[in-house]
Amino acid sequence: MTIEPDFLDELGRFDAALNRQTTSLRQGDQQSPRVGEGLTFSDYRRYSPGDDTRLIDWKLFARTEEYFIKQYEEERSLTVHLLVDTSASMDYGEDETHKFEYAAKLALGFAYLTAEENNDFRYGTFLDRVNRIDTGRSNRGELLALIDQLNEVEPAGSADFESALEGYAQRIRSRSLVVVFSDYLADPEVVESGVAALARNDVDVLLVRVVAPTERDPGVVGDVLFADPESDRTRRSYFSGSLAETYQSRLDAHIDSVSNRVTALGADHVLVDTGADYFDSFASVWLK
Structure with a gap:
């Protein structure tokens, strides 16, 4: 991982005082x-x-x-909980398009502006349970320490959204916003169950789905070996125009399924392309 702390200073150009009511719960003067x-x-x-x-x-x-x-x-004060998926599928993309790095930086942006507004943040990573990695200080020193920890993370394993989010919901004791950063490459019903557990706990939920450019359009033609990073299974296919269209249709259908299920629960869902400028993506998520 190569997250550099310089980007935090540039976040100052975003106006964190969104002046929204707690019932719609977004950052700023709630x-x-x-x-x-x-x-x-x-x-x-x-x-x-x-x-x-x-x-x-x-x-x-x-x-x-x-x-x-x-x-x-x-x-009322607001606690913002930032949860980042560390499963193997997040270890995808090159350089600035790397999904885990991009997601972690988005979460750090939330933490930075939350602290600027004198609200508290909690920062955790998850697979089948959430591992909180902050110390509760919610200040710049905390952010720098988080960057050091995140740079040591090597995504691996498979995420269990139901177990992780249900378990974390039981730990929330105050009016909160929970932002979950992931690629959500799981059964939509399992994601729905996890979000439902959070929603039952009087929590507002925002799901940020990161997708790398080559996931939307692999850009390959011919005999290709595809590998599942979470199961080590492989499949060889002749990736032609028709198969590419089928692949993209199934991916879009999965994205829509997750989005429709969680929005029906009152959560928000935002799709982020890791090939886009970080600050443009951050603004689209922060202002959602």
């Missing part, structure tokens, strides 16, 4: 629609006996001769 004593004015209501008289708007009383209470939106 505000809850629940009314309470907070810092952001929401609305007025008429005074009722027993209300705190300190909340009466005396200027409004001077104009109307009626008592009104100020209501506020309760500001």
